[in-house]
Amino acid sequence: MISAYRDSIVNFYKTRLTLANVLIIILIIIMLCIKHRFFRIGGFIMRTFLFIILVCTFILIMGQIASAADPTILWLKFDESFKQEVNDMSGLDNNGNVVGAVSYVKDGKIGGAAKFTGGTITVKTSDTINVEQNLTIEFWVRPDKVPAATYWRLLHKGWVSNGSYICGIDNNWMVMGYTWDITNTAGVRTDANMAGIVQNETWNYYTATYDGKKVVLYLDGKQQVETPANGKISGGADIIIAEGYMGMLDEIRFSSVVLTPDEIKSHMEGEKAQAVGSSDKLATTWAGVKSGF
Numbered sequence: 001m002i003s004a005y006r007d008s009i010v011n012f013y014k015t016r017l018t019l020a021n022v023l024i025i026i027l028i029i030i031m032l033c034i035k036h037r038f039f040r041i042g043g044f045i046m047r048t049f050l051f052i053i054l055v056c057t058f059i060l061i062m063g064q065i066a067s068a069a070d071p072t073i074l075w076l077k078f079d080e081s082f083k084q085e086v087n088d089m090s091g092l093d094n095n096g097n098v099v100g101a102v103s104y105v106k107d108g109k110i111g112g113a114a115k116f117t118g119g120t121i122t123v124k125t126s127d128t129i130n131v132e133q134n135l136t137i138e139f140w141v142r143p144d145k146v147p148a149a150t151y152w153r154l155l156h157k158g159w160v161s162n163g164s165y166i167c168g169i170d171n172n173w174m175v176m177g178y179t180w181d182i183t184n185t186a187g188v189r190t191d192a193n194m195a196g197i198v199q200n201e202t203w204n205y206y207t208a209t210y211d212g213k214k215v216v217l218y219l220d221g222k223q224q225v226e227t228p229a230n231g232k233i234s235g236g237a238d239i240i241i242a243e244g245y246m247g248m249l250d251e252i253r254f255s256s257v258v259l260t261p262d263e264i265k266s267h268m269e270g271e272k273a274q275a276v277g278s279s280d281k282l283a284t285t286w287a288g289v290k291s292g293f
Contacts, residue, residue, distance in 0.1 A: 026053070047243060073128045074239075076121070076255035078104065079111035086114070091253075092128045095229055096121040096241065105248065109140040109203045110270045113250035116242040123239040129254060132211035132234040136255040137167060137180075138205070138267055143247035145200045146171045151244040154206070155252070158237025162187050167208060169198055169245070180208040180217055184231025192227040193218050205268045209258045216258075221255075221265040 050292070074091040076096055081104045086096035100119025106112055114121065123129065139155060149172050156166035163185040170177045175238070177195035184190075192208070192215040207218035210229065217225040242249060253267060 008015070014076050020235050028111045046224075052106070071255040071257040071259075072253060073131070073256050074123060074252070076114075076241075076252040078108060078114045078250055078252075080104075081112070082114075088123075091126050092126075093125055094123050094129055102242070108248065108250040109142070110251055113140070113142075113248045114242075116245050118246070121241040123241070124258065125238050128256075129239065130234045130236060130253075131256050132232040133210065134257050135208065135233070136209045136257065136259045136264075138255075138264065139252040140203055140260075141169075141171055141206050141247065142203045142248040142249075143198065143200060143245070146176060146198060148172075153240070153243040153250070154245055155239060155241045156243065157233075157239050158235040159183075160189075161235055161237065163233050163235030164237060165210075168205065170195075178204075178206055178217065178219065180215060182210065182215065182233050183230060184229075184230050184233055185235070188231055190215060190227060190229035192223045192225050192229075194219060201247075207259075207264050207268075211258045218261070218264055219264050221261065221268050223261065 019076070025263065028263045057161075064171040070090075072090040073092055074094045076086050077089050078085065078086065080100065083104075084098050086098065088096070090095040093235070098119065098121055101117040102119035102121060103115045103117070104112055105115045108114075136180075137155070143152065146169060150169075152165045152169040154169060155163065156168075158164035160167040161185055162183055165182040167181065168179045170179050173193040174193060177193050178198060179191065179193050181191045182188065193195075194217050197219055198204075205218075205220045207221075209218075211218045211232065212232075213230060215225075215229045216229045218225060241252065249268075251270075
């Protein structure tokens with residue numbers, strides 16, 4: 001029994017040490033002491049103090065688990081004014097670096113937005129955004145008038161290297177289409193296209209998902225295209241946003257799961273949807289500790 005507790009605590013300590021984690025350790029120690037009668041707690045003040053500690057710890061545990069279950073790995077909201085850097089609101093510090101003519105505009109689709117007039121935003125590669133499969137990309141897009149014979153790169157990760165992908169506006173090989181193309185790590189390319197759907201100077205909510213078997217494209221929360229695909233897309237390149245693009249982008253969001261249509265609609269409406277069924281280490285560890293009581 002003691003070894004099981006010890007192993008659970010060791011596994012737990014491998015996760016990031018936060019205030020909630022410290023309180024979880026304190027809670028475990030208190031519960032172990034009570035269970036094995038290492039001390040007796042008497043008196044109204046002591047019982048009240050212990051009750052308050054237990055309640056506060058439980059609340060923080062639930063907050064920690066809920067936060068860890070959020071699959072968001074990159075979230076550029078553009079709600080705060082920026083110049084050289086855009087803060088990543090996922091909490092993973094995948095901040096965007098501004099290069100060239102990119103400006104903050106107060107009136108975006110939801111709060112502020114980024115206006116691109118020849119510049120880009122670069123998100124440096126990291127383990128958290130190098131997702132091999134199970135990826136969702138979402139953003140609001142409002143292009144300026146798209147010229148003929150034009151392909152605008154809305155964002156890409158190392159295109160066209162193996163393990164890369166690109167989201168774009170294509171008015172060259174098709175008429176006014178949104179695209180998501182991937183090249184897996186084996187060099188096999190898959191193109192998914194929504195032709196004839198781009199509207200000049202109009203906001204649309206673009207969503208692309210990939211689960212290792214197919215690419216699915218949505219516009220304004222409605223599925224438009226499903227294309228078979230396979231392989232891994234974990235190229236180690238930076239994410240480049242708005243290369244050659246002219247217009248506005250808002251609420252750029254990456255998730256390390258394939259979101260459901262309801263979750264996509266929730267994000268589109270500005271809510272913080274969370275995926276169900278996350279295999280979070282903290283939740284797993286806490287469940288293992290509880291099972292011993």
